Amino acid sequence: MAETAEEIKARKERERDELYALDISDVEWHCAPGAEEHEERVEIAYLPDGAVAMRSSLDPGTVLRYTEAEWRAFVLGARDGEFDLEPGPHNGGLPTE
Template identity: 80%
Template sequence: MADAREKADEKAELYALDISDVEWLSAPGDTSEERVEIAHLPGGAVAMRNSADPGTVLRYTEAEWRAFVLGARDGEFDLT
C-alpha cells in the first residue's frame, strides 16, 4: 500500500512541476509539422508531447521512461 501511495505522490509531484522553460527535442533531422517531442525533466523524468498539440503533455517518471525505452529496444511495440 505504501509503495502505491509513493508512486502516486511521485506522479503528482511530477505533474506539479513547471515545464514552461524546458527544451523540447525531436528525432534528428525531423522537420515535419507533426512529430513526437520529448523533454528531460529533473530527476530523470521525461515529458512527451505531439508538436501539433503542444498543450497536451504526458509526463513519465524515470522508472516509467526506462521501462518504455527498454520495451522498445526489445521489440515490445513492433507491429507484426
C-alpha cells in the same frame, strides 16, 4: 522491509503529483533528428531526477510526464521490440489476407 502494495501505490501517486506540479514552461523540447518543423512528431523534454515529458507537435498543450523508472521501462521495451508494429495498411505495409 519491502513496501506493501498500498505503500507502493501511495508512493507512485505522490511521485506523479510532484511530477505534474513541476513548471515546465521553459524546458527544451527535442525530437528525432531529421524531423521537419511542419511534420507531426513526438517531442520529449528532460526533467529533473531523470523524468521525461512527452508531447505531440500537433498538440503541444497535452503533455504526458514519466518518472525515470517509467521512462527506462518504456525505452528498454522499445529496444527489445515490445512495441514493434505488425506490417499492415495502417503503417505502410501491405494488407494481410
